[in-house]
Amino acid sequence: MTLAKTRRDFGLLMAAAAISLTTVFTGHPAMAQVTAFRQALAETVASDRDLAGFYRDNGFAPIWTGDSAGDRARRKALVRTLSEVDLHGLPAARYDLAGLMERMGAARSSRDLGLIEGELSRTFLRLARDMQSGVLVPSKVDNDIKREVLYVDPITNLTGLTTTEPRAFFRTLAPQGNEYARLMKEKLRLEHLMAQGGWGATVPASILKPGAAGAPVVALRNRLIRMGYLARSASQHYDASVQTAVQAFQADHGLEQDGVAGASTIAALNVSMQERLKSVIVAMERERWLTPNRGKRHILVNLTDFSARIMDDDHLTFETRAVIGKNASDRRSPEFSDVMEHLVINPTWHVPRSIAVNEYLPQMKRNRNAASHLRLYDSRGREVSRGAVNFGAYNARNFPFAIKQPPSTRNALGLVKFIFPNKYNIYLHDTPQKALFAREKRDFSHGCIRLQQPFDFAYQLLSKQEDDPKTFFHSVLNTGRETHVPLKTQVPVHLIYRTAFTKAKGRTQYRDDVYGRDARIWQALEKAGVSLGAVQG
Structure with a gap:
């Protein structure tokens, strides 16, 4: 759904609502049939302890169906948000806006209003929970997603709704971080391109190298042009401009940047817009699962990107390649968040x-x-x-x-490990197997995260508490003794899994679904009612 279409649909909905609701509310004076309204509302919310408690505490007064300015504003804000749920990759049918509008228009008594009042509140709470914390329960989709999702108390949401300007309150429901905003922007971009015909024909080749020519190169050229990596050209040759475009594409997809369209590059080029859009929608759902307070300084390990990053105020401070758990049932790295407490230099395995x-x-x-x-x-x-x-x-x-x-240069953990105590026995560490970092796909461990540049990683972490972190680190290392070094300020660690993610500047990044988790999440979202509509790509 395009933003323009969403706005047109919202205009039509609000026009219908204005006519139907005005008729209902002007036909029922404020105190008329109060008992019937309260009785119907009490019946409707009786099975929901939070809703029943909220209305009992406010004397079963309406927050949606009254004729006050506040009730009208809340109705309007709810209808607007429900009409735009597709922008967030949420299942519109789950909230049945059309049915709500129909029932509001058909209301003819105070009892009808009481029933609708309860239904609007239930719809609001479901919408709020989905926008804040996601449609799915992560562990029910994949047992290796150990993330503990934070759920906002329903009373907190109802109180926020009734004490805040409604439109402003609804804008706070979705994740407020830059990543979510950029993912939503990418979703709209892809949908716009789909409406224009997508990326065109796929590339019919297994490998193409600089200097090649002919129909497959033309297909490669056209695909790169449609994707925005190459200026329009009539050349049929794999020239320097095509090579540069291929390298840029490879960088955005986590591939070796050699400028050769080999098997993995052509496979990534031929992924459809539909699949990329699925990745974006899944990433938005995953953002809703992740704690909104990641930490002023935090560590972000993206399993699909085979990388570990130190972030300060949402800006990248340090990045290194990583090796993750092998794609086997007992070795896959789990997803969870915890807090790094200390380093172990010269560790025993x-x-x-x-x-x-x-x-x-x-x-x-x-x-x-x-x-x-x-x-x-x-x-x-x-x-x-x-x-x-x-x-x-x-x-x-x-x-x-x-x-x-015992500690040694041959130790499986290398010369330093980074501990964030957790029941999964997962940590970050050095490794003597340095050659693995040259691989494009790096799933080789038993589940822990191996770092290519562990010393530099340690220097960055210690820089907040040591004037000369490098000298300090090596003075401990040179003793050869196992030594625990506490972090004076503990650092949150987030092991995440994103096949689509963004950067502050530049194009959206895409990665392979190495464990197949995003495919399972998409299937669950689709079962819940999320759809792409008719697209090409």
């Missing part, structure tokens, strides 16, 4: 029980000296010689030893 018994125990059964960099400890913390252990006597259930790797 306490091998998780699942890795110890499923990976290392079978190796030690075959060869007791396998994985010789690891040490065994009994339940009292004493180191145990492998020569004294009959590994063949143990299995995953009865293996009695803890396995640890």
